[in-house]
Amino acid sequence: MIKKTILSLLFFSGIILCSAQVTVEVQLISSGTQSFSVSEAGKIYFDNGYLMVDDGNDAPFSFPLSDIRKVLFSGTTSVETIESDHIRIYPNPATTFLRISSDRNSDSRYQIFSIDGRLLMSGVCKQEETINISRLPKGLYLIKVDGKTFKISKS
Secondary structure, eight states, X not given: OHXXXXXXXXXXXXXXXXXXXEEEEEXXXXXXXXXXXXXXXXXXXXXTTXXXXXXXXXXXXXXXXXXXXXXXXXXOOOOEEEEETTEEEEEESBSSEEEEEETTOSOEEEEEEEXXXXXXXXXXXXXXXXXXXXXXXXXXXXXXXXXXXXXXXXX
16 A cells, blocks of 8 residues: 555656756666666656656656666765755765754654655654664665655665
């Protein structure tokens, strides 16, 4: 159930919005590797069983999920603060800890999910308190804070 909810979330929103020039390499089972440069105007998202790569230029490229062996990202990365409706999550990417702050000056309930929808951590975070994520392996995660879901990266 959680996996379907997470996948539905990913279907209706872009999983990655690029804030710099990023190279996306899609390794396919059937026909080798294809590379794309995705700029600020582009995005990568899922749609009806396909990985869509929109490089910001023409129509998006589509790849059936069943044909994807691996997707690699390289290029310029930066530390950014995720901010939405007065909730801030930082640093992103993170290595050992995350901080959650809110303009509401109240505790925030959080849940951290693997990209395949498994609940990995949950709790309540006080204003500016750190959340230790050192035991999580490097990768992409979804964090749900007070009912809103964000993408974070652990490096």
